[in-house]
Amino acid sequence: MMMIGYIMFLGVMLVNLIGTAIVVVLMDTDPWMATQLPWLTPKVYSFILLVFANTYWVMHFSFTNLRLLNIEENRKLLGFGFPLKRLARYMIIISFCHPVNIIYNFTWLVFLMIQIDFWYQIPVAILGVILNYVLIYSIKHRFLQIIERRFIAVVVGFVILVFSLFQLVQMVSTENVRLLYRIVPRIETINAFLGWMPGGLLTKAANLDYGLVNASIYAALMAILIGLIIVDHFNKTCDGLHRPALKKVEEVSSQLWKVLQRILGNNAGKYYYYVMIHPYNKLQLLTLAIIPIVYVPLLLNVNYEIAQTIAIPTILAGIPVALLAMGMANMYGYENRELLLHLQFPVKLEKQLKERFLGVIILPLLVFYLITILEIVFIPQIGRPLNIFVGNTFMFLCFMLLFIWSSYYQYQKAVYSSFSYKHPIISQKVTFAISFTIFTVGYMVFVPLNGLEWYRITIMSVVIGIIGIYLWGHMDVLVNLFKKRILIRIWSDL
């Protein structure tokens, strides 16, 4: 099922990218478009083409996947006598063969080939796409190492970048006509600038008439560059395979653990410490921080009232839910076999599980109350206080129940893998289900019903009561579930 889902996702991605590329390239050839878009002059068309190419390049850069270059794992093959150079060669080829990389490169080829006027542009464009890929690959490999070292700086930089980008998009979307008139007189300068950006250069490879001689020179230069970069990467891969990076063994003293131990106690404190220091969760928190910063101001400026009354509360109610998912959906995946030692401690299992449970809901609960209060005080236009409070509580409790079940039925080792498809902390089934359900439930909970609102409030209050009673009374069942479903797996999970 998961494989079918993934193939469908890749298919949709490919169709979307190629479809957009074709529409962008062919938009000025259709006579109907000329009547519908009288402002689409050749200069504006070039501008759109270059914006698309450069945006696409940024996407390509962000999503180029290096996961298959798993040096730690592949190094083991050397122990079985696998030749080093052959292994490095295979790893480079197999990284290229990642479906996401193939989709991006193939879309580039389609995008460029439909702009070709002369036959000699074909090898230049193909070599351009290959050079682009190997450059991204090489830069990204180094960039990832920087991210590991300068995590906080990169995170803050990224938040600012995304925020500015979205504010820009918002500005463009609300004042597009005025902005277009401002841009048009300067469009040639902007086009010239965009033309020298990576996407622009690739576009030029396909639609500029540079002549056969120049094409030969470009092709030769690019072939040499591609060769050099591949050789450099090959050497780096061999080096990485041969010389494993030394594990940094340095003395550490964590204040975070001490603080959490003092506030939450030994059990919940330790559990929360593990959740908070997991690298995946740092990225998750980053995502959660970006969503309201970017979308809420954006939606507040939208003129459709319905969008504000549904989308804003749904997004905000989703934040504590996502925090809850982070700590609870795979609750035993963080400690794995360590739980066996906890079980040997002279402390009742029920007490330990209860403490973990309470520990994990504290932060989401604080965020829940904070968001609810902020909504009521600062954005009263999204609904009445009672509606917001009951709606938020309803969503929070429904998902808490889902996550409790998930933690027992979807247990898996939470190893480090940021947004990995194959080894995520929370299984794909749960992640997809959560994202989908948050919005579905959000629409059911927050869509305005005017005079019929009290029906929904009553139903939600009853469900809140039932879930509360269920959670209160079923801790013993959860202990038994732990013994039956988790314990035996962590015992054999070496």
Place this chain on the structure above:
Amino acid sequence: MACLPSDMPSIIIESKNNMAKAVSINELEKRYEDTVVLKDLSLEVPEGSIFGLIGPNGAGKSTLIGVLTGLLSYEGGSIEISGLELTPENELDIKRQISSVLQPPLLFEQFTSLEFIEYVCEIYEISKDGLIEKAYSLMDFFEIKDFAKIKVNKLSSGSRKKLAFVTAVLVEPKVMFLDEPFEAVDVISIERMKTVLRKLKAKGVTIIVTSHILEVVENLCDDIAILHDGLIIAYLDEISRRELQKDSSLHEIFEKYVEVEHKDDIVDWL
């Protein structure tokens, strides 16, 4: 006792019935779904002794330790530890008196070695007076003092084993369960572990140890049981061992009891 080789004596447990028992297991049965791992297993471990449990891979040693330390449930029979029957009511009292080193050792990966020791000792309500000094002295003895403030997940497998051992000692147990404690540990540290175990024995602590290093077991343990296919097939106390070991080593005795099939001819092609 089942399937004993005809030329081997049927060694039984009654020889020590008059001694107090730290652990008594009676007709224990443990299954993993349909597979029976421990069958009608009965065993008694004298108090204040070092007891060796040996057997081939898959014999059920780790499962038995798992059951005795309360990690695994069991389907039949009864267990008594320090005079208390292993029941939900007595579970905490028993857990307070035991400690263990499992294979692989159970440690808190994101803690430093010292944080781990402090955490475990706090749970066992061990007095904080002099605890750090004791911890440092034991870590020093096992050459892991330099790793006190290093995260556990950075330690080598030998150091991890030593840290688990040090912690198991520091919680002041009455009964210790050690599942292959010498694996991955250097020769000097094995000798030091033996020294510590002998000192604990002298203080009345009962130690149950499994190992594949028969020389160490032979040299360290008072009594030895051989576990094979979930059954105790031999219990060798001091007297019977002396008798048997007149002519053969523990290694040879072990081979005879588990009826090791010599399969050298299978790899004749090598």
